[in-house]
């Protein structure tokens with residue numbers, strides 16, 4: 001019978017970053033005021049695709065009430081800063 005070493009109870013001490021280092025943009029529903037964090041790359045993509053009126057920030061529809069969600073604060077790909 002060979003004794004099994006039980007000295008490996010600790011793994012490497014590593015704290016995983018909370019959001020994986022990914023930036024998110026806080027969106028707020030204009031109707032029910034619910035807040036949602038949307039990955040910046042998704043918002044950037046929408047902003048890029050929206051080549052119509054660049055004075056309007058990218059918007060999403062609220063999953064709760066179907067209302068319009070707008071970014072609380074977002075610096076768009078066109079260099080425009082949108083704020084609520």
Ligand SMILES: [Zn+2]
Pocket residue numbers: 029030031032033034062063064065066067
């Ligand atoms: Zn809503």
